[in-house]
Amino acid sequence: MGAFPMTLDAGAATSLESWRDVLASAFVPLDVVSVGNRFHGRVHARPMADLQVSVVSSTRQVTRRTRGLIRRRAGDLYKVGLQLRGHGVVQQDGRTARLAPGDLTVYDTNRPYELVFDDDFEMLVLLVPRRRLKPRAPRVDDLTAVTIPGSAGSGALTSALLRGLDPRVARPGPEAGFLSDAAVDMLAACFAAQAEPPADTVVTAAQRYIDEHLSDPALSPSEVAAAVHVSLRQLQKLFERRGATITGWIRDRRLDRCWHDLADPALATRPVAAIAASWGLVDAAQFSRTFRARYGRTPREHRAQLVAG
Structure with missing residues (x-):
């Protein structure tokens, strides 16, 4: 100007x-x-x-x-x-x-x-x-x-x-x-x-939104922040105060869902990659590496161990 x-x-x-x-x-x-x-x-x-x-x-x-x-x-x-x-x-x-x-x-x-x-x-x-x-x-x-x-x-x-x-x-x-x-x-x-909602209320709402949209591979931190009506920077700070990140929370929730599905006898014949994709993890190789880093064994080893037990 x-x-x-x-x-x-x-x-x-x-x-x-x-x-x-x-x-x-x-x-x-x-x-x-x-x-x-x-x-x-x-x-x-x-x-x-x-x-x-x-x-x-x-x-x-x-x-x-x-x-x-x-x-x-x-x-x-x-x-x-x-x-x-x-x-x-x-x-x-x-x-x-x-x-x-x-x-x-x-x-x-x-x-x-x-x-x-x-x-x-x-x-x-x-x-x-x-x-x-x-x-x-x-x-x-x-x-x-x-x-x-x-x-x-x-x-x-x-x-x-x-x-x-x-x-x-x-x-x-x-x-x-x-x-x-x-x-x-x-x-x-x-x-x-413009009253600032309590931090716990914002984080709880964000976590609820994440759980409801885990199946969407495109789910992103900016989408979550917009859904709970705060800035991305503000939401990142709220998660960081709890020792987490938004991206890490999304990843861990997806892995938890996959862990439970792989342990479900009703899903024993469903391919591992299909279970991962149903929770937004569409890269099968990356999913296997991330799962092993979190749980100490691959998804197939996890399923086989449960079947053997």
């Missing part, structure tokens, strides 16, 4: 190429795919002390911040999106925020994210430097792409405040610094209101 914060009056575009240039100037480099046959977009931006308030109006599209674009130019900024018109979806860190008018969410320009707008839309975007928001909201990185409803509580108050800062009509003067502080404080209140 250019100088931050910046002023941009009616930066408009009628092609995707020019729209990418407008967005890169107002925010950070982004990739955009239009949905539909027509396209137009417009951005208004204005500084508010050390923050930037913008309104983006455009047609249906998918907007992405990729790792390649981040390497080209990092942002070190949080974006707070307030849906003004239409509906939007924001995805980051394995979470998905679904926004109706009045709802808001936060996302980090230094990590990949995706915005999906299936309708023509209007979104107010508040750019906040990391140094401003992180000290007031230490948990912000665990709450990216979480929907903050604008219908009640601190979400409603924050939504109303941000609407009042619409750069198309608001021209803050000497009070800009106070409004900037108020916006950051209200955002911190929103994040504080």
